[in-house]
Amino acid sequence: MSIIKLKKGLDIKLNGEAQEKVTELGFAQFYAVKPADFKNVIPKIVAKAQDKVKVGSILFQDKYNSQIVFTSPVSGTLTEIKRGERRKILEFIIKPDQNFEYVQFKSGSVNDFSKDEIIQQILNSGLWTKIIKRPFGTIAKPNQTPDAIHISTFDSAPLAPNYNFTLKDNIDEFQNGVDFLSKISDGKVHVNIDNTITNNIFANVSNATVNKFEGKHPAGNVGVQIHHTTPIVSKDDLVWTINPQDVVFIGRLFKNGTLDFTKTVAVTGHEVNNPQYVKIIAGAKVSCILKDNLKSDNIRIISGNVLTGKTIDLDGFIGINENHITVITEGNYYEMFGWAKPGFNKFSVSRAFFGWLNSNKKWELDTNTHGGVRSFVLTGQIDKVFPMDIMPIQLLKACATDDIDLMEKLGIYEVLEEDFALCEVISETKMDFQDIIEKAIALMIAETE
Numbered sequence: 001m002s003i004i005k006l007k008k009g010l011d012i013k014l015n016g017e018a019q020e021k022v023t024e025l026g027f028a029q030f031y032a033v034k035p036a037d038f039k040n041v042i043p044k045i046v047a048k049a050q051d052k053v054k055v056g057s058i059l060f061q062d063k064y065n066s067q068i069v070f071t072s073p074v075s076g077t078l079t080e081i082k083r084g085e086r087r088k089i090l091e092f093i094i095k096p097d098q099n100f101e102y103v104q105f106k107s108g109s110v111n112d113f114s115k116d117e118i119i120q121q122i123l124n125s126g127l128w129t130k131i132i133k134r135p136f137g138t139i140a141k142p143n144q145t146p147d148a149i150h151i152s153t154f155d156s157a158p159l160a161p162n163y164n165f166t167l168k169d170n171i172d173e174f175q176n177g178v179d180f181l182s183k184i185s186d187g188k189v190h191v192n193i194d195n196t197i198t199n200n201i202f203a204n205v206s207n208a209t210v211n212k213f214e215g216k217h218p219a220g221n222v223g224v225q226i227h228h229t230t231p232i233v234s235k236d237d238l239v240w241t242i243n244p245q246d247v248v249f250i251g252r253l254f255k256n257g258t259l260d261f262t263k264t265v266a267v268t269g270h271e272v273n274n275p276q277y278v279k280i281i282a283g284a285k286v287s288c289i290l291k292d293n294l295k296s297d298n299i300r301i302i303s304g305n306v307l308t309g310k311t312i313d314l315d316g317f318i319g320i321n322e323n324h325i326t327v328i329t330e331g332n333y334y335e336m337f338g339w340a341k342p343g344f345n346k347f348s349v350s351r352a353f354f355g356w357l358n359s360n361k362k363w364e365l366d367t368n369t370h371g372g373v374r375s376f377v378l379t380g381q382i383d384k385v386f387p388m389d390i391m392p393i394q395l396l397k398a399c400a401t402d403d404i405d406l407m408e409k410l411g412i413y414e415v416l417e418e419d420f421a422l423c424e425v426i427s428e429t430k431m432d433f434q435d436i437i438e439k440a441i442a443l444m445i446a447e448t449e
Contacts, residue, residue, distance in 0.1 A: 002211050002212065002229075003195055003211075003212040003213075003214065004211060004212065004213050004214070004215075004225075004228045004229070005213075005214045005215060006213065006214065006215025006216070006219050006224070006228075006387045007215070007387070008215075008216075008383075008384060008385055008386060008387040009156075009215050009216030009217050009218060009219060009385055009387055009422070010216055010217060010384075010385045010422060010425075010426065011156070011158075011216045011217050012158045012217070012306075012307075012365075012422075012425065013158070013361065013362045014158045014159050014269075014270070014306070014362060014364070014365060015270040015362045015364050016159060016268045016269040016270040016271070016272055016275045016326075016327075016328075016364075017159055017268060017275060018159070018161065018162075018266040018267060018268050018275045018276050018277050019274075019275060019276050019277075020162070020165050020277070021276055021277065022264055022276075022277045022278065022279055023276055023277070023278050023279070024278075024279045025278050025279065025280055025284075025288065025289065027074075027096050027098070027281075028096070028280065028281070028284035028285045028288035028289070029095070029285055029287075029288055030079070030093055030094065030095055030096075030285045030317075031072075031073055031074050031076075031093070031094045031096060031281065031282075031283040031284055031285065031317065032091040032092060032093045032094070032283050032285070032317035032320075033059055033060075033070055033072070033073070033091070033092045033094075033283055033320050034090065034091050034092075034317065034319065034320065035060065035070075035089055035090075036090070037319045037320050037321055038070070038129060038139060039136075039137055039138050039139075040136075040138045040139075040442075040445060041062050041068070041139065042062065042063040042064065043060040043061070043062070043063065043070070043089050044060055044061050044062070044063040044066075045059075045060050045081065045089070046058045046059060046060050046061055046069070047059045047060070047072075047078050047092070048078070048081075049078055049079065049080055049081050050077060050078065050079070051077070051078045052076075052077055052078075053072040053075065053076065053077070053078050053094060054072065054075050054100075054101040054102055054103050055071075055072060055073065055074060055075050055100055055101070055102045055103065055258065055259050055260075055261070056071050056072065056102060056103030056105070056125060056126065056258070056259040057071060057072045057103060058070070058071055058126070059071060059072055059078070059092045060089070060092065062139075065141075067123050067128075067142055068123070068128060068129060068139055069123070069124070069126050069128075069129075070126050070129055071103075071125060071126030071259065072092075072094055073094075073259075073261035073281050073282045073283050073320065074094055074096040074097075074100065074261075074281055074283075075096065075097050075099075075100035075101045075102070076094050076095045076096040076097045077094065077095050077097075078092060078093070078094050079093050079094065079095045080092075080093045081093075091317065093317075096281075102258040102259065103125075103258070103259070104257055104258065105121055105124065105125060105253060105257045105258065105259075106121060106254075106257060107254060107255060107256055107257030108254065109254075110176075110179045110180050110183055110254070113180070113183070113254070115183055115184055118180050118183055118184050118254075119142050119184055121253070121254070122180075122250060122253070123142055125253055125259055126259075127246065127249055127250055127253060127259075128140070128142060130242055130243065130246035130249065130250075130321070131240050131241075131242050131246075132240065132241050132242065133146070133238060133239070133240050133241075134223070134226060134232055134237075134238070134239045134240075134241060134413075134414075134416075135232055135235060135237075135412070135413040135414070135444075136413075136416075136441050136444060136445055136449075137416045137417075137441070138445065140240050144238060145184075145185065145186050145238075146185050146186075146187055146238045146239055146240040147186075147187045147230060147237060147238050147239055148185070148187040148188050148189070148190055148226075148229075148230045148239050148240075149181055149182075149185050149187070149188075149189045149190065149239070149240045149241070149242065150190045150192060150222050150225060150226055150229075150230070150239060150240070150241045150242075151178070151189070151190065151191050151192065151208075151222075151241070151242055151243075151244055151247055152192045152220055152221070152222040152225055152241070152243075152244070153191060153192060153193050153194070153200075153202040153244045154192075154193065154194035154197070154213075154220045155220045155305075155324075156194075156215075156216065156217035156218060156219045156220030156221070157217055157218075157220065157305040157306075157307055157308065157421075158217075158305055158306050158307065158326075159266070159268035159269065159275075159305060159306070159324070159326055160220070160266070160305055160324060161264075161265070161266035161277070161323050161324050162266075163202075163244050163245070164194075164197050164200060164201055164202070165277070166245075166263075166264040166266075166277060166323070167201065167244060167245065167248060167264075168201055170248045170251075171201050171202075172251075173248045173251035173252050173255060174202070174205070174244060174247050174248050174251055175205055175206065175207075175251070176250075176251035176252075176254060176255055177246075177247035177248060177249070177250040177251030177254075178191065178205055178206075178207055178208050178247060178251075179206075179207050180250055180251070180254055181242070181247070181250065182207045182208065185240070187230075188208070188209045189207065189208040189209070190208065190209050190210075190211055190225070190229060190230070191205045191208040191209070191210050191211070192210075192211045192212075192213055192222070192225045192229075193210060193211070193212055193213070194212075194213060194214075194219075194220070195212035195213060195214045196214060202244075211225065211229055213225060213228075215387065216385075217422060218385075218387065218418070218419060218421075218422055219387070221418055221419055222241045223388075223414065223415060223416055223418070223419045224387055224388060224419065226239055226241075226414070227387075227388045227389070227414055231414065232413045232414050233413070234413065235408075235413055235448055237413070243321065243323070245263050245323055246321075249261065261281050261282040261283075262279065262280070262281055263279070263280065263281075263282055263323060264277050264278070264279050264280075264323075265277065265278055265279075265280055265289070265318065265322070265323050265324060265325060266323065266324045266325070267289060267290065267293070267325050267327075268324065268325070268326050268327075269302075269325075269326045269327035269328050270295075270327075270328060270329070270364040271294060271295045271296060271299045271327040271328055271329055272290075272293055272294065272295070272327050273292075273293050273294065273295055274293055280318075282318075282320050282321075283317055283318065283319075283320045284317065284318055285315070285316075285317055286301060286303075286312055286313070286314055286315070286316050286317060286318055286325070287314050287315055289318065289325060290314065290325070290327070294327065296329075298329060298330050299327050299328065299329060299330055300327070300328055300329070300330045300366075300367050301313070301314060301316075301325065301326075301327050302325065302326040302327070302328070303316075303318050303319040303322045303324075303325060304319065304322050304324055304325075304326070305324055305326055306326050306328060306365070307418070307421035307422060307424075307425065308417065308418045308421045308434070309322070309324070309326060328364075328365065328366055328367065329364070329366040329367070330366065330367055331366035331367035381426050381427065381428070382423045382426065382427060385422050385423065385426060386419075386422075386423060388411070388414065388415070388419070390410065390411040390414065390415070391410060391411075392420065392423060394410055395407065395410040395411055395412065395415070396420070396433060396436055396437070398410055398412075398440075399412070399436050399437055399439070399440030400436050400440075402440070402443060404443065404444065404447060407440060407444065412440060412441070412444060415437060416437070416441070417434040417435075417437045417438050417441075418434070419437075420433040420434055420436075420437050421433075421434055
């Protein structure tokens with residue numbers, strides 16, 4: 001068991017952390033599966049509006065790979081296939097039944113299945129869509145075999161859920177999922193844990209290499225963990241990743257022979273009256289999760305954390321892969337001469353404001369960027385929080401200019417958008433680094449795959 005201590009990073013302390021108690025919300029009014037939650041997928045409709053579906057029924061498949069299917073998290077009626085501009089498919093919306101019906105799969109121990117049978121069952125259930133490959137962060141290809149599988153069991157982002165708490169009653173299912181994943185990989189399964197947590201429930205997982213990490217955010221990013229254990233140096237290297245909650249889903253599938261998308265989600269942020277954990281089924285309607293728990297109307301609801309999450313409406317749906325909702329104040333205001341004030345109540349890491357003196361303060365930050373886009377300035381601030389042996393500014397410039405050869409040399413195969421989220425916060429440029437990386441990865445996919 002190795003210990004990796006990261007010296008670079010930054011923890012952003014925010015008000016609104018979830019209390020470690022769980023509220024069971026019961027059924028939401030509606031659930032949805034959104035194709036946009038999956039990178040590089042063009043949906044091909046299988047189920048039609050008003051069809052009855054079971055838990056595990058196929059809603060749609062990848063247009064260019066029919067093996068990759070996306071299944072219903074609940075049993076009920078597919079009430080609408082919502083479309084946007086140019087008839088782009090946005091959401092498959094399902095009204096649940098009170099009594100669920102399930103698509104039946106084979107159950108048993110890992111020794112009851114061959115490697116091919118395991119892969120086929122994960123594919124048929126729709127859980128293969130939870131297995132993400134590096135480079136590029138797209139859904140893994142079932143005909144490939146990874147050099148390693150990585151599971152990050154902790155999230156270091158602001159207000160992120162504590163998996164040591166949310167999965168404490170599911171550790172046997174997690175172990176079962178690891179056992180099955182270990183059989184479909186020729187390489188090791190890496191379970192990466194936070195070494196600062198005492199009595200870590202993941203520390204004694206078998207059939208896996210347990211790596212201990214210590215450090216500030218983004219220590220919990222699986223890309224950072226891969227970089228320090230099984231680095232990706234070329235496009236021929238292949239690593240798969242999967243969220244610990246999704247490992248539990250796989251464990252349940254083979255244990256029970258049915259899908260169960262029940263999960264515990266963190267509801268956080270300073271605009272929430274009662275930050276807590278809630279038990280839901282994946283893809284639930286947000287208004288059912290946040291009912292009677294908001295302080296005001298001038299808010300931004302985020303599916304995920306404040307650094308990488310996506311803005312959603314109260315009438316929208318939590319991302320099918322998300323385990324976190326954050327609610328903060330909408331920063332729709334203009335501050336006259338804000339740059340000239342001492343800024344004791346402003347978050348700062350560069351000492352531009354006196355807020356840097358409040359290192360232990362928990363902040364109530366909003367969405368205001370306090371300024372417009374500026375040119376790249378080499379201040380060294382980004383290097384202080386980027387814990388990879390990569391030159392982040394140089395890579396960003398190569399990505400912004402579509403210089404594929406330079407991107408390859410500077411490490412594009414090792415990163416995803418989330419690895420640059422913290423850089424956005426402290427950068428003086430106000431540029432959308434994640435958007436730059438996302439577009440560069442899309443270009444790389446088009447050129448190399």
